[in-house]
Amino acid sequence: MNIRSALLAASFLAVAQPALAQEELGEDTILVTTIRQAYSGDFAEREVPRSIAVIEAATLQDNNITRLTDALDLTASVSRQNNFGGLWDAFAVRGFSGDENLPSGYLVNGFNGGRGFGGPRDVSGIERIEVLKGPNAALFGRGEPGGTVNIVTKRALFGETAGEFSASYGSFDSFRTDGDLNLALGQAFAVRVTGFYENAESFRETIESERWGMTPSVGVRLGEDTTLTYELELIRQDVPFDRGIVAPGGQLDLIARNTFLGEPGDGPIEADATGHQVQLQHEFSADWSLLVGGSYRETSLEGFSTEPELAGSRQKLFVDGRSLSRQRRYRSYEAEHYVVRAELAGDFELGSMRHRLLVGGDFDRFEHSQLFLRFRPPAVSGNPSDAAANVIDILNPVYGRFPSPTPGPQTNRLDTQEAVGFYVQDQISLSDTVQIRLGARYDDVTVTSLNRTSGALQTRSSSRINPQAGIVWEAAPALSLYAAYGEGFRSNLGADAAGQLFDPEISRSMEVGAKFDLADRLTGTVALFDLTKSNVLASDPANPGFALPIGKAGSRGFEVDVNGEIGGVEVLLSYAYVDAEARADVLDPNFSLQINRGxxxxxxxxxxxxxxxxxxxxxxxSTLRLGSGVQHVGKRLGETATTFDLPAYTLVRAFASWQPSENLELFGEVRNLFNEEWYANSFASLWVQPGAPRTASIGIRAGF
Structure with a gap:
């Protein structure tokens, strides 16, 4: 660890304490202490007509989880997707994942924060993760119909000075420090700094990564009813690009799961993120409040990679069973993302009915710059040499065997999306036990694509009103039943063979469910859902390399989420059945393979x-805490339009912590306790991501 990293780690001290949005000091006085969450309104969870799963910081800490993707594994309706060689977060909620060529979108404190190329999200500085499932798009806008992930960060707290520091060491020489420091300077000003440093090798040969980040925030109370917050995000990651293992003919056991098939000489990919968030909350009264804010985030990803060639006509592995032909690529991706929004929340009586109103608007601009260079091996019909095909022997890999090929021009373009949206939502109490929710969102989106090589510029605009509706019935004090419907859309980037940009994806989602609360100790949700999307991109059979918006997809399923305590034992249970399928006969846009309905x-x-x-x-x-968990993931399709499947897996984990005093804790955890071989995700049979074997870590946490 270098001096910079050591100083950084030593400066990260902190405490993670939940905060209330406001304190009631008297009948007419409200003291604002933190910024509330956008889009949420003032509702008890049982009043919301959709399923919500919340992953608290304490749960992340129990399992020593450091990545967003690992955290989302705790929610069964979220599944892992192709993660771009480990360089971004990719997940699907209830079967839908969005554009596979971009990271999965998510919200950070209500702002769109997942777009761009800043690398996988670390959980340092996260207070909780909310998986907001169901028909949300009419409110949030531009999202997937399965649901939205919202990250709530740890922000400056007024009136409290405290800190906590942790350090851990684990399998494969992984070292990590985390910390958080909150300084309250009187009752009107506070500063909080959270951060981490990590240096780790991997079960994958030659793979080593270094990551660090910090998220300082400042809170200023401008008056008894007005609060201003600012948060900075700085993330720097050096991670080698790793497409995983190959499984020609579906043979997942052909090579060891630690075999790296790239080139260590390519060096790491550098992924950086710098972001800013500013929010102002003003309480007009106990019933009316205004939230305004803005965010700006710059991300970049740059470096070389060597990856298996997927085209069968260029792949020598399919000839002799061991010579893997490889591409070499260079990427320089940059993105800028601006968001401005405002929301008014009100609670009032009209006639004999209570109304809880949300009215808001936002402006969103996303610029995506791509410079992509590529070398491809020649066709095997020409009997190229191993050097010409950039071959590596999968059964006896030798790195640096040939000079690295020089990639040539492939893509140089700038895609820009500008969107303006307005939304309204009103939840009306028809009686003491029945509430209805009505809402709509209007979006106007303009997509521009500039081919910087040819100078061709294309622009397409579209607009749409997306409605939502829901009903909640409190059938008993401990049971509420609900139903909801919503529509949404998301713009597609790219153009067809005629140079026309695509219409957005159109989605519809329905959900019915029940929420229960047993003796204030065990809460849960049971839900049935049905989702559809149209205008999904598919390949154009008459124009190879281009696409047409003719694809349709659907997802239906059942899920259960339970959280609470039984007989002194804390329980966290999540189960999901998801049947996600194509609903049109089309050609796969990647390999021109036939996709059939179903x-x-x-x-x-x-x-x-x-x-x-x-x-x-x-x-x-002293206090001793013991816990164990099990995760089961069923068989999954591993390559579109084929019969290649990733097998089901079941992983067991265990964790323990001992707190000999109030401010000191020793902790440890073991993942994949029985050392099962498993596969996290894949894009094709030659791009398969193996999961880690048994790993363990121990650490110490101190606070004041």
Missing amino acids: DRLINIPRHSLNLQLAREFMLGD
Whole structure:
């Protein structure tokens, strides 16, 4: 660890404490202490006509989870997708993942924050993760119909000075420090700094990564009813590009799961993110408030990679069973993302009915710059040499065997999306037990694509009103039933063979469910859902290399989420059945293979389960916490329009912590306890991501 990293780690001290949005000081006085979440309104969870799963910071800490993707594994309706060689987060909610050529979108404190190329999201500085499932697009806009992930960050707290620091060491020489420091300067000003440093090798040969980040925030109370917050995000990551292993003919056991098939000499890919968020909240009264804010985020990804060639006509592996032909690529991706929004929330009586109103608008601009260079091996029909095909022997890999090929021009373009949206939502209490939710969102989106090589510029605009509706019935004090419907759309980037940009994807989602609360100790949601999307891009049979918006897809399923305590044992249960399929006969846009109506969508298991149990024991004046969890993921399609499947897997984990005093804790965890061979995701049989074997870590956490 270098001096810069050591100083950085030593400066990260902190505490993670939940905060209320406001304190009531009297009948007419409200003291604002933190910024509330956009789009959420003032509702108890049982009043919301959709399923919500919340992953708290304490759960992340129990399992020593450091990545967003690992955290989302705790929610069964979220499944892993192709993660671009480990360079971004990719997941599907209820079977839908969005554009496979971009990272999965998510919100950060209500702002669109997942777009861009800043590398996988670390959980440092996260207070909780909300998986907002169901018909949300009419409110949030420009999202997937399966749901939206919202990350709530740890922000400056007024009136409290405290800190916490942790350090851990684990398998494959992984070292990590985390910390958080909150400084309250009086009752009107606070500063908070969270951050991490990590240096780790991997079970994958030659792979080593270095990552660090910090998210300082400032809170200023401008008056008893007005609060201003600012948050900075700085993330720097050096991670080698790794497409995983190959499984020609579906043979997943052909090579060891630690075999790296790229070139260590390519060096790491550098992924950086710098972001800013500013929000102002003003309470007009106990019933009316205004939230305005803006965000700006720059991300970049740059470096070389060597990857298996997927085209069968260029792949020598399919000839002799061991000589893997490889591409060499250079990427320089940059993105800028601006968001401005405002939201008014009100709670009032009209006639004999209570109305809880949200009215808001936002402006979103996303610029995506791509410089992509590529070398491809020649066709095997010409009997190229191993050097010409950039071959590596998968059974006896030798790195640096040939000089690295020089990639040539492939793509140089700038895509820009500008969107303006307005939304309104009103939840009306028809009686003490029945509420209805009505809302709509209007979006106007303009997409521009500039081919910087040819100078060709294309522009397409579209607009749409997306409605939503829901009903909640409190059938009993501990049981509420609900139903919801919503529509949404998301713009598609790219153009067809005639140079015309695409219409946006159109989605519709329906959900019915029940929420229960047993003795204030065990809460849960049971839901049935049905989702559809149209204008999904598919390949143009008459113009290879181009696409047409003729694809359709659907997803239906059942899920259960339970959280609480039974007999002193903490329980976290999540199960999902998801049947996601194509609903049109089209050609696969990647390999021109036939997709038939009813074919499964890639990387979506039909059955997923996560169960975790934990309990605390008193040992004199100290506290011992023990827990264990199991995750099951069913068989998944591993390559579109083929019969290649990734097998089901079941992983067991265990964790423990001992707190000998109030401010000191020792902790440890073991993942994949029984060392099962498993595969996290794939794009094709030659791009398969193996999961880690048994790993363990131990650490210490101190606070003040």
